[in-house]
Amino acid sequence: MSASDIRRLDGRVALVTGGGRGIGAAIAQVLARAGACVMIANRTGPAGEGVAEGIRAEGLQAQAMECDIGQRAQAEAAVAATVAQWGALDIVVHNAAINPWCELESVDDATLEQTLAVNLKACFWLTQAALPHLRAAGKRGGGRVLVTSSVTGPRVAMPGSAPYAASKAGVNGFIRSAALELASDAITVNGVEPGYIAKQGGSLLSDPERAARIASFIPVGALGEPQDIAHAMHFLASPAARYITGQTIVVDGGSTLPESPFFNHPPTPG
Template sequence: MALQLSNRGAIVTGAGQGIGAAIAQTLAAAGALVTVNDINPDRAERVADQIRQSGGKAIAVVGDVSNKFQCVNVIETTRSEWGQLDILVNNAGVVPQVSVLKMDEWDWTRCIDVNLKGTFFMTQLCSRVMSDENGERGGVIVNISSMIGVDVAQPQLSAYGAASAGVVGFAKVCARELAPFGIRVNTVLPGMVDTPMTQRRMERETAVSLPQIPLNRIGHAQDVANAVLFLCTESSSYITGTTINVAGGWSGESIA
């Protein structure tokens, strides 16, 4: 069965590179009308242009998801351009890598603000639009969290782990609250995925971590994008409030 999203309005946050870019490109290839959001204007426009060059439809909208007013602008620009909002992918995130003994308050706060509070802002604002305007069509919200903090613990990622676990808990409650409006909420948990954001950590940890991954390879951004596409289509219409691990079998139990 082909996974299609013809003319569905979609926002992907943090879509200027890595996993977010792959998600935006994959949704567009399936027919979605994609808003590429990123805090970096050059990255956002580059991904949107790549989508358009491939025959898809996309716009770039700059915005910091930790700022509610900027979130409103992203959403209103999307509605103005596409005429509807059907899909939200909360992907924006930062990954401070520092020991809890040395972490300063700014590192902690920034991570929670972007990864968790940004997910709250975008979910709340988009679900209001979806519940008011979409009727029986409802909507789809997919959060990109992480295995870190949920099923796997890694040193120097305490803030990231806390935010990731928070996103999972938040999504489960939202799934219950928003189900009467036809809005499905699910979360994808990537494991070790090779992206620009994780490259420095990959160089340091791949030799140690690879033997712990049953499928014996590091993930690609496209692996995550494929799972997100499934969750955005009618093929997953009976799935909400769940998490999908995209980690090659990696888990806390697989760590010796």
């Protein structure tokens, strides 16, 4: 089998949450181009459908549905809709997330609950609902559970990120525990930890001046692109990663490596 063949996903079915823009859209596109049939579950229906239409315009397989992944019933419905559409489910990618910036002393119960529900609890709900289908996928090369984690929480932190950081640290704990439990079913569980990724409008990185300043502190000298995360997810979804489980891949341009932000211009000793 050639290097390109071992990354093909022909005949595989994938569910991608939060696939209406940015990283999620890139994941859906890359998996579809590798041969997978992709269901995009997105809170905003038109955005998800727009991505699906673009994929279908390339002659590939994709559908979209509106889904609030922060509710168990809707997470279960996303799995059911995917199986109803294609008769199987091999790859679950939980990418949807929210990041409510707020100081620790002002975090209220509603904010905390919503963040944990969307970012962390949905990992449990999706995996539980998908398990019978992922076990069946063992006969077709093994099931895959993939989660978009973050360097924020598992490796670094910043003021105002406590709910998000806690949820992503929890995601990494879920990945390791689930990987142990599901290994005997030929199901691998892995994740990707993005660093600073250029996103579509609405994020702090949408401001060019701020983005350029942040990029100057990243060792590779640039923000990441959604496709950088998507390609890592594709690898983990493919037969090439059959022997990898319970792991996360950091995709951050080296931003978490320096001991100090002055790595480019170290302060003069003394």
